[in-house]
Amino acid sequence: MFESQKHTFWQALLITIVIFSMGIIFGVVLENWRTNKVDNLYKYSEIDLLDVKLQSEIYSMGNFNCGKAVEKNIAFADRVYEEAKQLEEYEKSSILTQDLKISHKKYDILRTILLLNSNKIKEQCNVSYQEVVYFYRYNNVDLNLKEEERVFSRLLEELKNDKGDKVLLIPIAADNNITSVDLILDKYNILQKDLPVILIDGKIKISELKSIDDLKKYFSN
Amino acid sequence: MEFLPYVYLTYMFISIYMLTFFLILYFRNRNKFFDYPKTDKKYSVSFVVPAYNEGKSIEESIKHIFNIGYPYLKEVIVVNDCSTDNTREVVESLLKKYPKLKLINNPKNLGNAARAQNVGLKQATGELVAVVDGDSFPAVGSINKMAGYFDDPKVGAVTCPVLARNQEHFWEKLQAIEYQAISFGRKLLEYVDAIYVTPGPLALYRRSALLGIGGFDENNITQDIEATWHLTAEGWNRKMCLATHVTSNVPSKLKPWFIQRRRWNIGGLQCISKYKKDIGRKGMLGLFIIPFFVINLFLGLFGLGIFFYLSFTRVLSKYLYTRYSITAGTPLVTLNDFYITPSFLNYLGVILFFVGLIYILMILSIMNEKILRKENILNIPFYLILYLIIYPFIMINAIWHYALKKQVWR
Numbered sequence: 001m002f003e004s005q006k007h008t009f010w011q012a013l014l015i016t017i018v019i020f021s022m023g024i025i026f027g028v029v030l031e032n033w034r035t036n037k038v039d040n041l042y043k044y045s046e047i048d049l050l051d052v053k054l055q056s057e058i059y060s061m062g063n064f065n066c067g068k069a070v071e072k073n074i075a076f077a078d079r080v081y082e083e084a085k086q087l088e089e090y091e092k093s094s095i096l097t098q099d100l101k102i103s104h105k106k107y108d109i110l111r112t113i114l115l116l117n118s119n120k121i122k123e124q125c126n127v128s129y130q131e132v133v134y135f136y137r138y139n140n141v142d143l144n145l146k147e148e149e150r151v152f153s154r155l156l157e158e159l160k161n162d163k164g165d166k167v168l169l170i171p172i173a174a175d176n177n178i179t180s181v182d183l184i185l186d187k188y189n190i191l192q193k194d195l196p197v198i199l200i201d202g203k204i205k206i207s208e209l210k211s212i213d214d215l216k217k218y219f220s221n
Numbered sequence: 222m223e224f225l226p227y228v229y230l231t232y233m234f235i236s237i238y239m240l241t242f243f244l245i246l247y248f249r250n251r252n253k254f255f256d257y258p259k260t261d262k263k264y265s266v267s268f269v270v271p272a273y274n275e276g277k278s279i280e281e282s283i284k285h286i287f288n289i290g291y292p293y294l295k296e297v298i299v300v301n302d303c304s305t306d307n308t309r310e311v312v313e314s315l316l317k318k319y320p321k322l323k324l325i326n327n328p329k330n331l332g333n334a335a336r337a338q339n340v341g342l343k344q345a346t347g348e349l350v351a352v353v354d355g356d357s358f359p360a361v362g363s364i365n366k367m368a369g370y371f372d373d374p375k376v377g378a379v380t381c382p383v384l385a386r387n388q389e390h391f392w393e394k395l396q397a398i399e400y401q402a403i404s405f406g407r408k409l410l411e412y413v414d415a416i417y418v419t420p421g422p423l424a425l426y427r428r429s430a431l432l433g434i435g436g437f438d439e440n441n442i443t444q445d446i447e448a449t450w451h452l453t454a455e456g457w458n459r460k461m462c463l464a465t466h467v468t469s470n471v472p473s474k475l476k477p478w479f480i481q482r483r484r485w486n487i488g489g490l491q492c493i494s495k496y497k498k499d500i501g502r503k504g505m506l507g508l509f510i511i512p513f514f515v516i517n518l519f520l521g522l523f524g525l526g527i528f529f530y531l532s533f534t535r536v537l538s539k540y541l542y543t544r545y546s547i548t549a550g551t552p553l554v555t556l557n558d559f560y561i562t563p564s565f566l567n568y569l570g571v572i573l574f575f576v577g578l579i580y581i582l583m584i585l586s587i588m589n590e591k592i593l594r595k596e597n598i599l600n601i602p603f604y605l606i607l608y609l610i611i612y613p614f615i616m617i618n619a620i621w622h623y624a625l626k627k628q629v630w631r
Contacts, residue, residue: 005246005412012242019241020234027565093564095226143534147541154551211550 027096034090035099041083042106048076049113066125073118074129077168080111081160084171104138108173112180115170119202130219131168132156133199135190138173145196151209152196158212163219228527229566235520236573240580246409247587254408254587257464258369266349266364266425268297269341271334275355276306278470280315282355287319291364295347298323299355300337303330308355334421335437335444342428342436350428352445356470357422358386363465367425370460377430377457378449380407380419382588386468391600392478396471398581398604405584408461416459417510418446423467430457441495443488450492453506454499479615486619489514518616525613577605 052072084107091100118131134156136149153171160169174185174195190197190205198206200218247254268286272279279299286297299312301324312324325344331337338352349371353359367379382404385397410416419426424445431437434451437444449459472478493514499507500515546553581601 005249008242008245008249008413012238012245015241015245016234016238019237020230023233023565023569026568030565030568089560089562093562093567095564095566143538144541147538148545150542151545151549151551154546154555155549158551209545209548211548213550 024096031094031097032099034094035097035103038083038087038090038100038103041086042103042110045076045080045083045107045110048079049110049117052076052117066121066127069121070125070127070129071165073114073121074165074168077114077118077170080107080114081169081171083107084111104173105176105178108176108178108181111170111172112178112184115172115184118168118170129166129168130163131201132159132170133202134169134171134196135174135185135199136171136196137175137192139175148209149196152198155209155212155215156198159215159219162212162216167219225527226564226566228523229570232520232524233566233569233573235516236577240576243406243409244580246412247405250409250412255463257366257462258372260369260372262368262372263293264349264368264371265293265295265347266291266351266368267295267345267347267428268351268353269338269345270297270299270353270355271302271337271341272299272304272308272312272355273302273330273334273337274304274306274308276304276308276311278356279308280311282353282358283312283315283319283322285358285360286353287321288361289359289364290361291368294321294364296321296323296345298325298341298344300325300327300341302327302334302337333439333442333444335439335441338444339436339439342431345428348428349425350431351423351425352421353423353467354421354469357383357467358469359423359467360465363423363462363467364425366465367462370462371425371427373458375456375458376460377427377452377455378419379425379460379462380416381423381462381464382407382466383420383422384466384468385471387470387473390473391603392475393471393473394600395604395607396478398585398600399608400471401588402581402584404461404463404466405588408463411459411461413509414453414458414505415509415513416461417449417453417513418443419449419459421445422469427457430455438495441488441491442484443492446485446488447492447495450496450506450510453510454496454503456504479611479618482612482615483619483622486616487623489518490619490623493518521613521616522620525617528613574605578602581605 052069087100087103087107091104094100115131115133121127122131134152136152137145140146140149156169156171160167172181172184174181174190174197175192185191188199188202188205190199194205194207196207198215200206204218206215206218270279270282270286275282283297283299287294297319299322301309301312303326309324309326312322316322316324323344325340327337327340331340334354342350349368351359351364363381367381370376370379383400384404385393385400387393388397407416407418421444426448430452431448434448434455438447438451441447452459472481493511496506496511500511501507543553578601581604582598585601
């Protein structure tokens with residue numbers, strides 16, 4: 001009887017491979033669906049950014065409507081910030097595919113353009129908001145730094161919730177091998193070992209964790 | 222930890238494989254699942270009942286043996302291993318009522334069941350020897366249904382489902398489910414000649430086969446596992462008769478249960494150590510049974526290691542996060558923390574859990590149909606989760622005891 005049953009070993013193996021492969025395919029499909037979702041969001045954000053940039057260019061030719069430019073810039077920054085949070089959630093649960101890492105890079109570049117555009121607007125207008133750039137480590141394996149960065153993120157989230165449109169919050173991964181980001185780090189004299197760093201209005205650098213109340217002291221309103 | 226998802230995937234692969242393996246075996250053999258060979262031969266059967274402090278159950282156990290209804294019962298040998306309770310008096314009071322009952326009183330305690338069983342085995346004269354624990358109760362007709370397997374001269378041992386006699390408390394109910402699952406699995410393993418234990422509550426041996434391997438290994442604390450491995454190594458087939466059963470008292474509380482399982486695991490380790498040279502040899506012993514035990518052990522320990530690693534990093538993360546949060550004055554918990562984006566591994570894990578649940582339900586429904594009582598369905602998820610959590614700890618405790626040579630039977 002055993003002779004007729006011993007095929008069960010490899011038959012079970014074949015079926016397992018099929019079921020397992022289906023599971024992996026499901027995983028790839030799920031992660032690709034999430035990547036596509038992020039990519040779609042990115043496309044709209046990219047269009048919005050180009051629109052904001054073009055508005056600045058057009059206004060610089062004649063009457064520059066600072067109010068509208070600032071309003072658009074802040075609204076765009078807020079949207080990108082929310083999308084980045086969603087991207088982060090997806091990234092945490094991404095196992096099989098690496099596409100979201102590329103999306104993250106794209107968002108970092110987008111936010112860098114946003115930062116430059118914001119600087120441009122600031123040069124031409126008397127802006128009412130303060131610009132907060134948060135440079136953090138993306139490829140972080142140190143548990144201590146990871147938790148410190150989590151608290152930094154939460155601190156800035158609290159600040160943004162409190163200050164609303166008075167703060168333009170731009171988080172940027174600073175260790176993702178993006179040349180433009182590296183140049184900005186050089187410009188502000190920020191080293192990799194200093195990360196995470198909060199840069200307020202391009203002048204104040206904060207690399208030590210502070211209480212929310214202490215942080216608020218850097219803000220005029 | 223980048224490799225963790227691959228570890229999870231490996232565990233999932235093995236789980237799916239085992240599940241598929243058992244399901245194929247079941248569906249291929251379902252029509253003859255509860256069948257047993259009938260015989261015209263008149264095998265004489267000697268019962269050997271090792272007893273140490275079984276005063277509360279031994280009378281009932283003996284009554285069950287004599288009520289089995291097997292016409293060629295030759296003798297029932299109770300080996301009282303110097304009990305300190307009233308076991309001796311209880312058995313003596315039954316000697317008149319049952320003339321085929323024999324009592325051997327060991328002058329000193331031999332320390333384990335194997336030695337007591339060997340004392341009885343030496344006295345046994347039947348062609349077949351049924352070993353029954355002093356707290357176990359064979360069902361009516363059990364030997365009649367099991368004896369037919371011995372018409373095949375290659376069969377050395379036959380076992381049957383062991384069911385939990387006491388099913389009142391929560392822990393007993395979980396064991397009742399477990400015992401049914403084990404019985405189901407053991408029957409399936411019969412089809413690939415991979416039965417790895419003929420449990421002590423009721424096992425029927427060909428006496429010549431048992432004597433041929435020198436009886437029970439007195440240095441092994443799970444002599445029933447060892448005897449089965451030894452018989453397998455010597456080329457004897459083992460069979461499982463699902464058409465009958467034996468009931469046995471199961472531990473009611475966690476601690477005695479833990480000790481019992483630790484003993485089983487230590488016995489398993491002793492067997493692995495004794496037969497490791499046979500890996501890849503001696504038929505299914507070296508090709509399936511020993512690798513199965515070794516892989517189980519490795520997966521359990523590795524899983525426990527991963528569990529400890531994750532627990533440690535989780536606690537450390539929480540500590541660091543709390544420390545930094547206090548410095549920053551940020552909330553420790555926000556609504557966002559409850560928002561989880563599940564990975565595909567989470568989905569697969571949930572699916573696998575429910576498939577496991579359905580598998581157990583299927584087992585219960587198959588077994589209940591013929592021989593078993595109703596079970597509380599709600600206990601099944603508890604059974605799956607609790608056993609999964611506790612078993613690796615038992616394993617590590619067993620290894621600790623094994624390493625320290627604390628291999629006590631009781």
